[in-house]
Amino acid sequence: MTTDTSVDQSDDDRTRDDANRLIVLLRTLLAESSDIVQHLEATTGLRFSRLQQSFWPVLDQARAAHEALAVSAAGVELAPPRAVASATEAHVILARRTEAMASGSRPEPCDDYIVYRLGRPDPAAQIGPQDISPPPLPPLPEGERPQCGKETQTGLPCRNRVQSIEGRWASGCERHLDDHEKAVYEREKSQGLAHSQALRKAQQAARNKAASVTAHRWLQTMIAVSTAETSLAD
Ligand SMILES: [Zn+2]
Numbered sequence: 700m701t702t703d704t705s706v707d708q709s710d711d712d713r714t715r716d717d718a719n720r721l722i723v724l725l726r727t728l729l730a731e732s733s734d735i736v737q738h739l740e741a742t743t744g745l746r747f748s749r750l751q752q753s754f755w756p757v758l759d760q761a762r763a764a765h766e767a768l769a770v771s772a773a774g775v776e777l778a779p780p781r782a783v784a785s786a787t788e789a790h791v792i793l794a795r796r797t798e799a800m801a802s803g804s805r806p807e808p809c810d811d812y813i814v815y816r817l818g819r820p821d822p823a824a825q826i827g828p829q830d831i832s833p834p835p836l837p838p839l840p841e842g843e844r845p846q847c848g849k850e851t852q853t854g855l856p857c858r859n860r861v862q863s864i865e866g867r868w869a870s871g872c873e874r875h876l877d878d879h880e881k882a883v884y885e886r887e888k889s890q891g892l893a894h895s896q897a898l899r900k901a902q903q904a905a906r907n908k909a910a911s912v913t914a915h916r917w918l919q920t921m922i923a924v925s926t927a928e929t930s931l932a933d
Pocket of ligand 1: 847848849857858859871872873874875
């Protein structure tokens with residue numbers, strides 16, 4: 700009996716390519732399903748927190764499955780399985796890969812998915828400076844945060860770390876600022892709170908916008924499928 704290795708190789712390649720496309724599609728649909736739940740929450744005012752949270756472990760498992768498929772297809776050397784019963788589980792394969800590749804560079808196995816994600820609008824990138832006010836606070840001063848050292852009621856030096864204000868270390872901790880520093884600190888603290896609230900609001904709006912784009916595409920697809928089915932039935 701003879702075997703045609705070129706056909707076998709070609710079939711293997713096709714199977715591997717199909718598997719890669721399907722896992723990318725799976726991850727895409729899962730990520731978009733999460734978008735749809737987000738959109739439903741934004742448009743109906745109802746909360747689906749548990750449904751939304753249930754996507755997180757599933758997305759993680761799908762990511763691991765994608766990486767395990769890529770590792771398997773690339774023929775990356777794996778450490779021997781520790782437990783034969785679970786040796787093919789995605790996370791186990793990845794752990795064996797990590798163990799085997801304790802040294803040396805690690806190739807990025809999920810190029811296709813990353814390319815897909817780059818093609819999608821990143822909600823974080825949609826946030827412009829105009830969406831967030833007031834402007835971010837000055838960065839923390841360099842170096843280790845000094846101890847306060849001011850005398851406490853017990854007569855011992857205060858061991859708290861000093862506050863930072865106006866991009867420099869203040870003369871003391873929150874309890875031991877002088878009056879001018881206290882005023883500046885309170886102002887910056889409320890600015891910081893307002894800034895993080897504005898940032899959260901802008902992030903939510905950007906996520907809602909991205910989710911709405913996904914929802915629109917899903918509805919368009921449903922309409923297209925429904926139209927195609929109707930014309931086939933005619
Ligand atoms: Zn102090």
